[in-house]
Amino acid sequence: MPLQDIKSLSREELRKFLCDNGHKPYRAEQIYVWLFKLMMQTYEGMNVPAELCRLLEQNFRIKSLREELKMESLDGTVKWLYKTADDLPVETVMIPTETRASVCVSTQSGCAMGCAFCRTGRMGLNRSLEAGEILEQIINVCRDFKVTNVIFMGMGEPLMNLEAVHRACVCLHDQKAFSMGKGRLTVSTSGVVPKIAELLERNTPCQLAVSLVAADNETRDALMPINKTWNLTELLKAIDNYMEKSGEWVTLEYILIKDKTCTNKAAENLIRIVKPRRCKVNAIVLNSNENPELQAPSEQEVNEFLELVRAKQVQINIRNPRGRDIFAACGQLARAVV
Ligand code: SF4
Structure with missing residues (x-):
């Protein structure tokens, strides 16, 4: 043992x-x-x-991970591949900007959620990581960079490993450990509805982000199998409850996919969801993937979509993809590509 x-x-x-x-x-x-x-x-x-x-x-x-590979992107993004003591792959990404160094940590080796646009989803789940294995990813980055933010958005669904994620957040927030403010810690979920309530009950020191990805059930069903268990109505109810009880904003992550989530109709659906809520939207253009049915929209299509949404005073930021050349961008983490 x-x-x-x-x-x-x-x-x-x-x-x-x-x-x-x-x-x-x-x-x-x-x-x-x-x-x-x-x-x-x-x-x-x-x-x-x-x-x-x-x-x-x-x-x-005292040590759980061994470094197998470190890759640096032309844009400064760095990706590490580690192996756990039982030889399972774990990936960590550091994304630098002028003012920040954000670490995107994995909470599981692989993932069981099977999102259609995600390489990690195609791996399936090996196992959930211990809190120590999550924290060690951050410690390793801290040796080379002054880490300002931690995002639980690497391999795995963080809320399917809530106990370890909670422990990691408490340690990151602890004055005797990392002393990081709650606003610098973001836990992202694909929409595990009952666990959103649990995150609130545990008072986990973090902010919440939800991968909305698509704003209608039919499209979301096709992209994210979890939507068949907890559909948009249930997810939005959980988000509303979280915002009401915590008094905090929730960030919605949206992926722009040609002919699916980047159309006039999709913009209307997104506006209907976001307009009445205290949410801001982070949109990214789909990163390259192995699914021929999922393509990135053109720059013009993206701009038209953003104009439609912004015309209704909905706050939407478009995030520049980082680390695409080393497969470190969203949805690209998977052992198979390194
Ligand atoms: S997007 Fe996140 S939740 Fe979905 S399969 Fe990939 S790692 Fe899992």
């Missing part, structure tokens, strides 16, 4: 483990600082008694 990753433990759990084994509770805070502020990867470097060092070594592993 492999050892648990020490980074998966909450500060409270670590404190209890230490007390149960005859050590002072304050050691938990010290160890947290060494793990998440100083980002140590061995116990030896920690200034703790040798006996405690041995106890930790015998009970917890």
Whole structure:
């Protein structure tokens, strides 16, 4: 049975483990600082008694991922491929802008949701990641870059691994660890309706983004199998409830696909959904994929769509695709392409 990753433990759990084994509770805070502020990867470097060092070594592993590949895009985006201790692929992307360095982390190896436009979906699910494996992706990027934002939008559906995602967000927000404000942490879901309510109940320190992708059930059914379980009516109800109870905005992610989601009719559907809500829309043009039925619209089609939506005072931002040349853009993460 492999050892648990020490980074998966909450500060409270670590404190209890230490007390149960005859050590002072304050050691938990010290160890947290060494793990998440100083980002140590061995116990030896920690200034703790040798006996405690041995106890930790015998009970917890400190490192879970090994780097297999690092690729840098012409636009500065960097993608890493890691392998877990049980040899499963995990990908992480860092997207730099003038003011930010955002890390897009994976929450699962592969994904079970099967979205038609996504390479990860075609892999199927290997398994969900531990909180420690999610945090280690961020620690690794922090060694090379000053990370400002974390987006849970890499491989996997974060809300199908909510326990680990919650633990990771709490640690990222913790003053003794990463000290990142809630506004800098975004959890994105394809629409796992019951888990949106759970995220709210747990008071997870994060913002919510929802991959709307399409604004009518027929198109969404064809692109995202999850829509057949929780359709748009149910999803929008969950979003409304989240916004009402949290008082926060929700970001809707929309993908512009030729003849499907980038038409006049699609613009009308999107306006109908967004206009009455406190949502902003981030749109991206479909990235290259292996599905011949899904094509990117022309620049003119994109501009016409944006004009129609903006004419109704709906806030829609178009995000520039990043890291396409290294298959690091949205929907492109998959072991098969590296
Ligand atoms: S888009 Fe997200 S939820 Fe859908 S298959 Fe890809 S990784 Fe999974």
